[in-house]
Amino acid sequence: MKMTREQLYRRIEQAEPGEIAKLEAQIATCSWRQSYHIQPVTGLLNDPNGFSYYQGYYHLFYQWFPLGTEHGLKYWYHTRSNNLVNWENVGIAIEPGGPYDSHGAYSGSAIEKDGKLNLIYTGNTRDKNWIRHPYQCLAIMDEENVVTKFEHPVISDVPAGYTEHFRDPKVWQHDDVYYCVIGAQRMDETGCTMLYRSADLKHWQFLGEIMTTLPSFGYMWECPDYLEMEGQGVLIFSPQGIQPEAERYHNIYQSGYLIGEPLDLESREFKHGKFHELDRGFDFYAPQTMHSPDGRRILVAWMGLPDLAYPTDDSGWAHCLTLPRQLSIQGDKLIQQPVPEMAQLRGEQQGIQAQSTINNESRSFAGFHGIAYELECEISQNDANLVGIEFRASDTEKTIVQYNQLDRKLILDRSHSGAALSEANGTIRSCSLDVDSEAEVHNVIKLRMFVDSSSVEIFVNDGQEVFTSRIFPSRDSAGIQFFAHGGKADFKMVIWKYEME
Template sequence: MESSDKVTNSNKYRLLSDASPDELTQLARQVNASPWRQHYHIQPNTGLLNDPNGFAHYNGQYHLFYQWHPFGPVHGMKYWYHVTSTDLVHWEDAGVGIEPGDPYDSHGAYSGSALAEDGVLYLFYTGNTRDEDWSRHPYQCLAVLDQQGHISKQNTPIIESPPLGYTDHFRDPKVWKAADSYYAVLGAQRLNQTGCVLVYRSDDLQNWSLTGELETSLTDFGYMWECPDYFELGEKGVLLFCPQGLPAEKDRFENIHQAGFLLGEQINPEKPHFHHGSFTELDRGFDFYAAQTTLTPDGRRILIGWMGLPDTSYPTDTHGWAHCLTLPRELTIENGKLMQRPVKEMELLRKESYTAVHTVQDSEILIDEMYGSSYELHCAIHMEGAAKAGITFRTGDTEETLLYYDTLSKYLILDRTRSGQTMENDTGSIRRYALDAKMIDLHLFVDQSSVEVFINDGEAVMTARIFPAKDSNGVAFFTEGGKATFDAVHWLYT
């Protein structure tokens, strides 16, 4: 994935080897002093993190890479940074994965995917290059991770240029195997400035040929489609992608760029036509983009996304870092719906617990035993006549984040108007999810500067970065215009 900002400042395209002796040490000191460092989310040691890349299970571990610019919270020279895990929850730092700077990735190792095959992990990525006129020339590149953990880049690209009829916005290969062939989907832009996905095929992972454009009903749907991911689940075909340039609608497409999916019939990648339903956003909150999935050894389809957005400033920018990744989510299809739930392994983080049942009428009650900046909260709200009922969390003297159900409008509302230091954007501080229910099941994962809300057992998710003061740690239940019962359990994580 690439920011739309046309950066010409050569300082942003330095390599790590160009850093002064104590530059990164000083930057790390600044980053570690930030009050909004996360406790259990993947985040960069310094600089900017964006898209998750190369997510795969190989050699007894989960391998995950992410786009990384080490020198600050800006989009510049991108590395692949590598972390590993045996349980999807506790991640070990494995250092730089792919270092750019060679002829076919001179201006960054951009997004891609991984495939375990032949005893190694193949890493497919887009090599970003720029000429003296700052014109883009993308190459699709290959690197290999062996069983000793060593990564070697191949000297020549596997796809040298976009096909005729498409611009140089051509990137983010996601590769999979079907029968005895290999396929890849890539994000692309037609010459008429509309986005699409291209399908490629290979017999050996080295020689790739264009099968064709994936035919969908969305012929004019944004100016570029980034970060595609095709997989099959529950006898259905699922295409994830990020269309850029969609106009905002009421309660849809309100973020600067969108991330979502099409659900339909399984495709034949040799004749790529996709019969599908409507485009649906993966996350109904504020900060979510560039999702990628993999399969676990026990057959679960797991998704991780970037908890951030392109072309957006965050309060942590002044501390020398930006962004994190979401929690892993297990995907299933139930009654024709794509469901997202936190992976069961998140239970490994649970420590002290507290259970409470409270009936509240036209008031707010602070739950003294529920508090903190790093916890899990599962709450069922039984609407018993209340016009509004919900939870305030990360509350302090002047700060709170609101999550509540409005029975009149039939919306679940996430409001970060008073969540702390504000974002520099013009997309508003409220997100709504249409819901008609007498009982609302809310599963919150709160970290030092974020919240992820799973709604009604995975029917929808709302993700938000929030930046409250350190002592804004309270939790309260409230109702207006009637009564509701809150049945909740809270687990501290730290």
């Protein structure tokens, strides 16, 4: 049963007696709890926030509604890790309820200054007529993880010509100056990104819109993130209101990027190429990046989407975050690969290996099964019409990743993955697969899959494409089958188990 508005905007201490214990009991019996992904202790997780490195730890916060799986009063919940693999729950970082975040501490970012971690976020407020009034707020975290809110908003007003949809500040430093991008909506209900400048993170000057060649691309741009790498500028954002187009834009909302010349901070002009989606799967939104101490650019996203129901809702929790991904640029594309640290999950395992020529059949191999694992598969010498892998499979359930040679498309099919999702969530995603000239001779397809209790992240051809998706099979669906239909193909594969079985 849906919560009332009053129930949705309760603080955690206003929970009914036994309410949180009931949620915890529900969650404890849920077979879809993840083994190695960040997930909420109770309730709903959404956007990653404040991704940063401070005092020897990677810090990652996320939007959190603790009392249910709807989007209610949002907190910032704090996790940290010294290796990007094993995450420790620290607890609540930013509590809503003040005059400038009375209806939620919404998304934002973090930057270190003067030995403290500065958290800059959107404070959501509503007046008695339920009209939204956003503020950009500052909170400061010390070495003991104690967070203190700055007394006043650092940006109090929405600039003239823009609606109340004005949120998600992402801050960076250039020379001795701080800059910030904010997602916004013009009065004509088109999305854009705003640029601000500050000397001290407390006083901000509005510079204007970032000038792109997309004047009418969706009705709102959420979670903007500007970064520079390999001599180029990259603007990542999540546009809402994009219509499907061939094999693109089939999720309810999108996330993607523009690559071009570095942003001109004076004219605000950004000369860029075409918009690319970051992920080809079903469940990926609100990505945020950080610059690691060793110079890498690392991305994490919400493995979910707004305004959709998921099967874990009935178990008192919803959503998780993706694995951290290391970014690089090839041509006009961002390449995403799991951070090398993920190999630590393998422990001392050498991995179970197999290789075989599969000819017009499906085959299983000893040791290839599981619920949470990493699987690498290389398919070559391929003259089959269709090659691929069925995983989290049983007699009644399976998720399929396959390459169709005839139309040169990679396809992810979750139509039989387990608990059904609503039609709006979708069951098939595909993309044309670009392969380099050497690979094209042999039709080499490399798949690196991170499978967990209720998700899969598939990195294709060393990160040229990624498919991120939630799936909800039973615990009994642990089989893996490799197949080639309409011809033969050579398979080489290795699996590392991430669980006690």
